[in-house]
Amino acid sequence: MAKPKYEYRKLILWGMMGAGKTTAARFLSSKLGIAMIDLDEYLSERSGHTIQGLFSHLGEAGFRDREHLAFRDVLAQPRPLILAPGGGTPCFERNNQLIRHHDMTIYLRCRIETLVNRLKNELNSRPLLASHSEDLHQKISQLLSERTCWYEQARFIVDADDPDADDRLLSLATAFFTT
Ligand code: S3P
Numbered sequence: 001m002a003k004p005k006y007e008y009r010k011l012i013l014w015g016m017m018g019a020g021k022t023t024a025a026r027f028l029s030s031k032l033g034i035a036m037i038d039l040d041e042y043l044s045e046r047s048g049h050t051i052q053g054l055f056s057h058l059g060e061a062g063f064r065d066r067e068h069l070a071f072r073d074v075l076a077q078p079r080p081l082i083l084a085p086g087g088g089t090p091c092f093e094r095n096n097q098l099i100r101h102h103d104m105t106i107y108l109r110c111r112i113e114t115l116v117n118r119l120k121n122e123l124n125s126r127p128l129l130a131s132h133s134e135d136l137h138q139k140i141s142q143l144l145s146e147r148t149c150w151y152e153q154a155r156f157i158v159d160a161d162d163p164d165a166d167d168r169l170l171s172l173a174t175a176f177f178t179t
Contacts, residue, residue, distance in 0.1 A: 010075055011173055012083045012099065014090045014154045015108035016144060017126055018118040021084040024108060027166060028082050028173045036082040039089060043070045051086075055127035063127075064092065071095050075103070080177060087143075088128075091150040104176045106169065107154035111161050115140050 011028070013021040022038045029036035040051050043066055047054060054063045071089055074081065075098050089095050090105075099105065116137050123129050123136070132139040158168050 008078050010081050010103045012105045014151050017087040018115040019108045019110040025082045025084040034080050039085040091147050105154040107151045107157045108160045
């Protein structure tokens, strides 16, 4: 007999590059025994290209098309999942439209200073930041101000800088998957 769709619910972590989405997804996955997918890794594995390679071959618009298709595929998987999409994924209406009422979104909000500190040594793997080593703070502020209205559409917001962020994530995720 087919399982009801709520068995296949997805927990999706929104947030900027460097906010810790992948780390949080791994943490929740190990605590709850529910599989996790990092959307950039999924895209890279399936395309055979790095994220930088996809940006340089296809441009940002082509990357966003691939990202949308990957997000659609992952959300359609018939199993519960914890997802760490890219920082830009929630900022497109076509991606938001894929989320269903039984899915859960959490915005992992992070201070700009924390993002700058985490990202300053990882610019080569972030095509949107690669040419901004000199004005990284300004570029991140700009992206964040453009994106906050999208991120804040998440059902819950967790402050990633708070010492109890993991506890809060775990209690939200536990309630979501068990009730
Ligand atoms: C992007 C974030 C990246 C990656 C791509 C674009 C963005 O993912 O998808 O470089 O637009 O913020 P992470 O948030 O995992 O770094």
